[in-house]
Amino acid sequence: MTLHLHDSAAGAVREFAPLVPGQVGIYVCGATPQGSPHLGHVRAQVAFDVLRRWLLRTGHQVTMVRNVTDVDDKILAKAAEAGVPWWAHAYRFEREFAAAYDALGVLPPTVEPRATGHVPEMVELIARLLERGHAYAAPDGSGDVYFDVRSWPSYGELTHQSLDDMEPAADADPRGKRDPRDFALWKGAKPSEPASASWDTPWGRGRPGWHLECSAMARRYLGPRFDVHGGGLDLRFPHHENEQAQSRAAGDGFANFWLHNHFVTMAGEKMSKSLGNVLGVPHLLREHRAVVLRYYLVSAHYRTALEHSATSLVEAEAAYSRLEGFVRRAAERLGEPATGAAPEQVPDAFAAAMDDDLATPAALAVLHEAVRAGNSALAAGEQEALRSAYRQVRAGLDVLGLDPFSEPWASQAQGSDTARAALDVLVRARLQDRATARAARDFATADAVRDALKDAGIVIEDTPTGARWSLEGEQ
RNA sequence: GGUGGAGUGGCCGAGAGGUUAGGCAGCGGCCUGCAAAGCCGUCCACACGGGUUCGAAUCCCGUCUCCACCUCCA
Structure with a gap:
């Protein structure tokens, strides 16, 4: 049997074959570092890390791209709330995410591009969309540039929805959209936002719309067409749908497979900030070994909800x-x-x-x-x-x-090798005493040794080849 | 309203027409001086109501409940 993967776009499990034999390009949506990572965030990365490891083990070369969306509405809002520069806020949490991924044994991506470092690629993508008639600058002078969903007949194909059945987006600020479902490729700078959060473009100063960075960066590192795009189930719409629409409308083939992981749930409900049922990774790591967290995340299939x-x-x-x-x-x-x-x-x-x-x-x-x-x-x-x-x-x-x-x-x-070696000498001496006592059937003394070690966090097990010791919680 | 998914033993969690999923917990046993670890056994369920079938958790019909997305979200 060869690898088969569930492709969300097809709604079915398909046989996986790399576009270039032996080489696989994967783009996974990473963090929007507006706060601390929770268990759900790392579930996604662990899931795609397992895919990557399996591909490596089966003889593939894998290029893994995981982005950081380091500028967006929420980052600006949270940073303003905290009274720190938005870039400082984003970077602080970017590091927390990286630490969480590392802790859980997620292999470092091949590259981890930031949205803010890829504005030229975005500008280029917008230009192509304008040229092809799939985007338009808002006529209200706001500086916004929108994707024209009506101009792209396959809009909705990823999530199998038709435009007419969608709830009209309750967008508070349509700012000159032709259709309420049109989405921003570029957001014109607002006076209320920090000047440092905008970049010059042919359409005025502004910042990226949410979906644009992924399309631009995927193309930059993986080319116009690549093997796998992954992310959480909640990103399918609108994020992934819009990514696909803008990339394909611009002439790129984009992802061959779409993989979506399910959530970590509590009492059946998705872990999310708005419900207040989030389990922060730093917090969990204080109580449990990281490898146990990883085992837990891998113990359920990536496409089913994992109840916590x-x-x-x-x-x-x-x-x-x-x-x-x-x-x-x-x-x-x-x-x-x-x-x-x-x-x-x-x-x-x-x-x-x-x-x-x-x-x-x-x-x-x-x-x-x-x-x-x-x-x-x-x-x-x-x-x-x-x-x-x-x-x-x-x-x-x-x-x-x-x-x-x-x-x-x-x-x-293992901890420190030298400390471990020193401890080993000491523990072995005690185990020798215990063995002597046991041989003399002096079980009171033997048990006293074991109890004392146990109190110190050292677990003794008797085996056919003698006693072995280990630190508690380590086996 | 649209789209997609789920209800499995005390708990987590696979499976998808017949054969032990697996783990955790519990219980009994073996091993052990006693433990620990381990091994063996036990518990043996598929939301509800119909139907198809020699046989259904798995297929069909109906019902109920829940979740997710359509607004930011792994």
Whole structure:
């Protein structure tokens, strides 16, 4: 089987084939840094990171473009509220988003372009649209330039809507639109807005409309036609619909596949600021390991809503610890180092699941089954079966970005090597005392050692090959 | 009004005509000096009402409920 992906435009799962064999261009909508990232934001990036990792593992070269929309209405509004320059506000949160993505093990994009750095590309795109008769400068002198939806018969094709059935946009300020559904390509500067938030164009000073930057930047880095455009389900309309309309109307083929991830929900409802049910990533990372957050996000299919409750992450911790614990115990038994590149050969069933529109829940089920077999092999002392399970599990986890021996998790788990080594000497001495006591059937002393270590956050497990220790919450 | 999606065991979450999804929690057992970890077993559900079928969570009809987008949104 080859990779099949659900294409929102087609409304169906299609066989995926790169436009250029072996090379895949992906554009993912990144942050509009107006505030802190929440779990939903990172869900999207983790989902497309898994796609990227699977493509890499199956021999593709991937160009991953993730934009930062660093100027928009909300950024200007929030910055004004906070009394800081809009660019300082945007950059502050851009860094928070980057930190959240890094923490969750999302591979850095190939390039991360900012809207503000691509005004010339936008101007060029607007010029093409004007030339082709799909855009017009507002006649009211506002400096706005609009996309003319009536001039583009396929408008609505991405979301399968017809213009006439859409609710007329309750736009507070139509500012000279021909049709209420026309959207701004360029927004003329307003006196109330900072001068630093506008750029010169042939149509006057102003700033980008919301959708324009993605079309301009996708073309700049991926060309007029590219493989995959991804983003959250809520971006389908109007954002993605408008991107596609303006790019195609300008003569670009644009995205071959549209992928949309579903939301993280709480009590069935989308996590969103307006509902006040957001879980901030920085906050969550104080309570849970990042790798557990990632496991949790990968445990549901990217196209279904992921319900979050108070126990979700506790359960994810238990589930991930089972996988991680096996990998560590197996490595110890096999004499494998706790670092280094993961094996590449994933189980066939795992590959089949991934090829089936990135069916991560099924893929994880394969790994859990391999862990069970591996644990049995561990107990039975079957080296070859153990080695096989170990390799399968690590290879699979690596595709999901969850291999405990790969970065960023490997170095996090180990802490400082020198401190760890020192601790190891001390703990081993205590374990030796315990072993002596146990041999003498002095269980009171033996248990006292274990309890003392436990109080210090060091967990002792007896195995057929002797006691092993680990730090709490790390397996 | 338009478009799309969902209701699965205590919880999360797959599946999409017959075969164990998987995980978490619970319970019983094995292992262990006791633990921990692990293994085995158990619980074994598909919103509701009809229908098709030898057989339906999966197909059809109807009903109810919920969610998302159409305004900013991952």
